[in-house]
Every structure is written in C-alpha cells, then in structure tokens.
Amino acid sequence: MRYLTLLIALFTVSFSPLTPAAGTLTSEAKTAQQQEKQHNASREAKFKQEQQALLAKKKQLAERKAQLDASITSLSDQFSTNEKTLAEQQKQLHLQTGSLGELFGVVRQSAKELQVELSHSVANTEQIQQRADIDTIVAAKTLPSIQELTTLWQAFNAQISSSGTYATITVPFVTGAGEVTTIDAVRLGNFALLAKQGPINWDGQLASDFPRLPDNVSRYEDANNIVTGQTAVIIDPSRGDIYHQLAENPTLTQRFEHGGVVGKIIAGLFLIGLVIALYRAVVLLRIEQQIGKQLKTPETPTNNPLGRVLSVYNHDKKMNVEALELRLLESIMDEQQHLERGLSMLKLIAALAPMLGLLGTVTGMIETFQVITQFGNAEPRVMAGGISMALVTTVLGLITAMPLLLAHNLLSSKADAIRNILERQSVGLVAEQAEVHSTEQRASYAA
Incomplete structure (x- = not known):
C-alpha cells in the first residue's frame, strides 16, 4: 500500500503545473524507500543471527542428550552387573559362614537376656565391667569374636557366682521425702537387699522402701543367721514382685474407703x-x-x-x-x-x-x-x-x-x-x- 501511494503521488506530481515541488516529493519518496530497505535488511540479518544461535543450542542439547543416554545405558549395565555380583557374594558368604549366623543369633539373644538380668540384679553395682561388655555385644552388628564369646562366658560365670554369695554393700537410697542418700545393706545373692527397716526395693540404680511388707520380715541384722541357716525366714526370690503384689491388694479399710x-x-x-x-x-x-x-x-x-x-x-x-x-x-x-x-x-x-x-x-x-x-x-x-x-x-x-x-x-x-x-x-x-x-x-x- 505504501508503494502504491508513492506511485500515485509521483504520477500526480508529474502532471502538476508545479514542476519544482514535484521534484522535491520524488526525492523524499526515494529517501523513504531507501530507509525502508535498510530497516528490512537489518531485521533479516537479526533473524538469521537468532536462527543460527538456536541451531547451535539445539546441536548442543542433542549432544548432551546423547551423552546422557550413553551414561544411562552404562549405569544400567553396571547396576545389573553389581546385582549379579552381590547375589553371588551373598551366596558365597552364606556358604562360608554356615552355622555362624545361628551362633550370632544365639549369642545376641543370650546377651540380651543377661543384659536384662544385670539391669535388675542387686549385684549389678559389683559388675560394672561385665555390664559394659554385654552392652557392646548386644549393640554389635557383626559376628562375635572369640574375645567377645569369652567375655560373655565370664559374665555368666560372674552372675552365677554372685547368686550364691552375700555381701555388705552401700547403695543409693530414696527416702519418702524424695531425698537421695546412701545406706548400708546386705545383698543376698542376686535377688534381695536387706536394710535396717527390712527388705528394700532395687530398680537397678536406686533403692527405696516397698509400699507394704508382710509381718516378721528379715532385717539387716538377721543376714548372718539367714546364711548359716539358724533362722528360718521367708524371702521374696522374685526381686520384690511379690511384695509389690501384696501392696496392690488393699486392706479392709482401703476397700471400705x-x-x-x-x-x-x-x-x-x-x-x-x-x-x-x-x-x-x-x-x-x-x-x-x-x-x-x-x-x-x-x-x-x-x-x-x-x-x-x-x-x-x-x-x-x-x-x-x-x-x-x-x-x-x-x-x-x-x-x-x-x-x-x-x-x-x-x-x-x-x-x-x-x-x-x-x-x-x-x-x-x-x-x-x-x-x-x-x-x-x-x-x-x-x-x-x-x-x-x-x-x-x-x-x-x-x-x-x-x-x-x-x-x-x-x-x-x-x-x-x-x-x-x-x-x-x-x-x-x-x-x-x-x-x-x-x-x-x-x-x-x-x-
């Protein structure tokens, strides 16, 4: 439309009686046409540059994709190879260990049982090293060594030996007011502690009085007669469970309340x-x-x-x-x-x-x-x-x-x-x- 308008204008000017003005318009039209060509050329050059840049980026992405595809293929092959190798290694490990896996399970189970026993035993204050060794065996994730098996055996022997002995020990004691003090007590085997007021409760770390005790209980001064058999007494071998059950049985007054x-x-x-x-x-x-x-x-x-x-x-x-x-x-x-x-x-x-x-x-x-x-x-x-x-x-x-x-x-x-x-x-x-x-x-x- 612009070119058509310029032609009509030139045609009109050429037949116009004003010959000098027509020449000026022709010159302006040529100048405008030249500027239009330069603008179009600049735009085409810009488009070609952008096209070349996009083609180059496309080529880079295609090369990156090819590299990634090759890496995925390589990793997949390596994963499959690793799975086969791991299965073979596990099979070989199972064949080589044989019954050692069962031994490991038995050792850990025995160690856990002994750990629970030591945590509630009234003799655990005298078996600190054995408790640390048993904790190490329980926490282990590998097959036990000869040294660990020997340690477990020695801990069992120490527990058995302490069950047949008695000793005077000092234990931390929680009073009725909540204060922590120390008192002297007699340890009878692994299940009873006798103080001056009678049997005391031991939770593994602190001692305290039982809520309720039967009549004629043994006391600190009766320990020698108990051991020598001169005095026949009733002792709770369950480490206080029977005394706790006795405390849970309410009296007639409590039932009435x-x-x-x-x-x-x-x-x-x-x-x-x-x-x-x-x-x-x-x-x-x-x-x-x-x-x-x-x-x-x-x-x-x-x-x-x-x-x-x-x-x-x-x-x-x-x-x-x-x-x-x-x-x-x-x-x-x-x-x-x-x-x-x-x-x-x-x-x-x-x-x-x-x-x-x-x-x-x-x-x-x-x-x-x-x-x-x-x-x-x-x-x-x-x-x-x-x-x-x-x-x-x-x-x-x-x-x-x-x-x-x-x-x-x-x-x-x-x-x-x-x-x-x-x-x-x-x-x-x-x-x-x-x-x-x-x-x-x-x-x-x-x-």
Missing part, C-alpha cells in the same frame, strides 16, 4: 440395725426368762408380759367369759406391740441396704463411663475408682442385708414364741373361768 459416701451410709445403717438387733435380742431373752419364772409362780404376778396378763385376769375374772376373753386379748395385743418394737425398722434397714448398694453400683458405673469418655479405655487403672465403688457398695449392701434379715427372722420367731405362750395361758385361763361359770350354773339349776 473405695465405697465412697454410699458405702459409709450403708455402714451406718448396718451399725444402727446391729444395735437394734442386739438390744431387742437382750430384751426378748430377758422377757423369756421372766416368763419362765412366772410360769412357776402364776399366783403372784410380777412385772413381765405374762404377769401383766395374769394381773388383768385376776382383776377382771368376775366378768363373763366373753368379756374376759376380750380383755385378755387386748392385753396380749398390747404386749405384742412391745415385743415387736424395733423389728419393723430392722426389716426396713435389711431391705434398704441392697438398694443403696445398687445405687452405689450405678453411680460407680456412671463414673467409669465418664472416665472412658474423657480418657478412653486404654488404661484400666484410670477406671479402677469407679469400678471399685460399684463393686464395694454392692458387697456392703449384701453384707448388711443378710445378717440383719437373719436377725429379724430370729427375733420375730422369738417374739411369736412369747406371744404364743401368752395366748396359750390366756386361753387356759378363759377355759378355766368358763368351767367355773358352767359349774355355778349347774349348781343353781339343781337348787
């Missing part, structure tokens, strides 16, 4: 019921003795249930038979009320105790489930409080209910027996009075 508030309420009801039962038992036994004495002397009524019934009879025996019978029945009912006093409360406590035990069981299970919700059920000791409360309250409720129920039954039977005596005596008195009235009536009819 696990019952919580509900357990204390049940215990209070048991004491109340026991007092009522004992008091009523004493009263009924005394009444039974008084009635027995009264039966021997019915002519002189005294202050007892049968005596009061006889007093009513002596006072109202002139009444007719029906009225006398009612009066005696009234007196017996009054005495029965006194005989059965407190038994209803005893029965109520016997029925209430298992229900309270069930309440404690439900409360303890709710607490257990709350602990499970908060902490999960991975640690049983966390749930022990709720479970203990659930079980202890049930036991307390049953322990309270059974003796109180038995006492209620016995006391009720005793009260019924006394009432039967009163009824039998009253019936006899009524029958006697009826015979008297019948005799008087027959005498009056005869007259």
Whole structure:
C-alpha cells in the first residue's frame, strides 16, 4: 500500500503545473524507500543471527542428550552387573559362614537376656565391667569374636557366682521425702537387699522402701543367721514382685474407703440395725426368762408380759367369759406391740441396704463411663475408682442385708414364741373361768 501511494503521488506530481515541488516529493519518496530497505535488511540479518544461535543450542542439547543416554545405558549395565555380583557374594558368604549366623543369633539373644538380668540384679553395682561388655555385644552388628564369646562366658560365670554369695554393700537410697542418700545393706545373692527397716526395693540404680511388707520380715541384722541357716525366714526370690503384689491388694479399710459416701451410709445403717438387733435380742431373752419364772409362780404376778396378763385376769375374772376373753386379748395385743418394737425398722434397714448398694453400683458405673469418655479405655487403672465403688457398695449392701434379715427372722420367731405362750395361758385361763361359770350354773339349776 505504501508503494502504491508513492506511485500515485509521483504520477500526480508529474502532471502538476508545479514542476519544482514535484521534484522535491520524488526525492523524499526515494529517501523513504531507501530507509525502508535498510530497516528490512537489518531485521533479516537479526533473524538469521537468532536462527543460527538456536541451531547451535539445539546441536548442543542433542549432544548432551546423547551423552546422557550413553551414561544411562552404562549405569544400567553396571547396576545389573553389581546385582549379579552381590547375589553371588551373598551366596558365597552364606556358604562360608554356615552355622555362624545361628551362633550370632544365639549369642545376641543370650546377651540380651543377661543384659536384662544385670539391669535388675542387686549385684549389678559389683559388675560394672561385665555390664559394659554385654552392652557392646548386644549393640554389635557383626559376628562375635572369640574375645567377645569369652567375655560373655565370664559374665555368666560372674552372675552365677554372685547368686550364691552375700555381701555388705552401700547403695543409693530414696527416702519418702524424695531425698537421695546412701545406706548400708546386705545383698543376698542376686535377688534381695536387706536394710535396717527390712527388705528394700532395687530398680537397678536406686533403692527405696516397698509400699507394704508382710509381718516378721528379715532385717539387716538377721543376714548372718539367714546364711548359716539358724533362722528360718521367708524371702521374696522374685526381686520384690511379690511384695509389690501384696501392696496392690488393699486392706479392709482401703476397700471400705473405695465405697465412697454410699458405702459409709450403708455402714451406718448396718451399725444402727446391729444395735437394734442386739438390744431387742437382750430384751426378748430377758422377757423369756421372766416368763419362765412366772410360769412357776402364776399366783403372784410380777412385772413381765405374762404377769401383766395374769394381773388383768385376776382383776377382771368376775366378768363373763366373753368379756374376759376380750380383755385378755387386748392385753396380749398390747404386749405384742412391745415385743415387736424395733423389728419393723430392722426389716426396713435389711431391705434398704441392697438398694443403696445398687445405687452405689450405678453411680460407680456412671463414673467409669465418664472416665472412658474423657480418657478412653486404654488404661484400666484410670477406671479402677469407679469400678471399685460399684463393686464395694454392692458387697456392703449384701453384707448388711443378710445378717440383719437373719436377725429379724430370729427375733420375730422369738417374739411369736412369747406371744404364743401368752395366748396359750390366756386361753387356759378363759377355759378355766368358763368351767367355773358352767359349774355355778349347774349348781343353781339343781337348787
């Protein structure tokens, strides 16, 4: 379009009457055309340079790719060769070692067992070098040498030898206040340390008191008599495991404390019921003795249930038979009320105790489930409080209910027996009075 415009302009100028102006325009057009050619040539030269640079870079990348391909091929071949060589070497190693691999496993297993034994042995303070040698054997990754096997054998011999000896040693001791001090103790073999207060617990580094010990335990001063056999004692050969289990078995007081508030309420009801039962038992036994004495002397009524019934009879025996019978029945009912006093409360406590035990069981299970919700059920000791409360309250409720129920039954039977005596005596008195009235009536009819 630019060339066409220039041609039209030249054609127009050539026929224009202004000949000098046409010449100027022709000169400008030629100048512009020359500049355009130079610009195009510069651009073409720049394009050719960039093309040559790209071709050179392409050639370099192709050469680099060829080198990498050759390196990959070489490495792959070398890897395959190494795998074959490694397999052959492993096969040759397995054939050459033979049973040495099994020996290495046995040695390491034995060394680990001895390492655990030494870590808990009460004689480990005297076997520091053996412990270091055993740690080296356990940490080894190669076949054991003759020297290491000899060291292991010597460590076993030292452990066996120390198990049959006793010695006085000084051990670090942790007091109840958390202070670390040193005390003298007697080592009995590899399983017991005796101090002045008795057996002490040894965790491999520090000694401490056991939470709980049985009665008549051995002490520091009893060591010589134990070794010579002059004193027969019981010693824990399990390095304190039995003493720890003894401490984990709670006493009756601790079990009662696990019952919580509900357990204390049940215990209070048991004491109340026991007092009522004992008091009523004493009263009924005394009444039974008084009635027995009264039966021997019915002519002189005294202050007892049968005596009061006889007093009513002596006072109202002139009444007719029906009225006398009612009066005696009234007196017996009054005495029965006194005989059965407190038994209803005893029965109520016997029925209430298992229900309270069930309440404690439900409360303890709710607490257990709350602990499970908060902490999960991975640690049983966390749930022990709720479970203990659930079980202890049930036991307390049953322990309270059974003796109180038995006492209620016995006391009720005793009260019924006394009432039967009163009824039998009253019936006899009524029958006697009826015979008297019948005799008087027959005498009056005869007259």
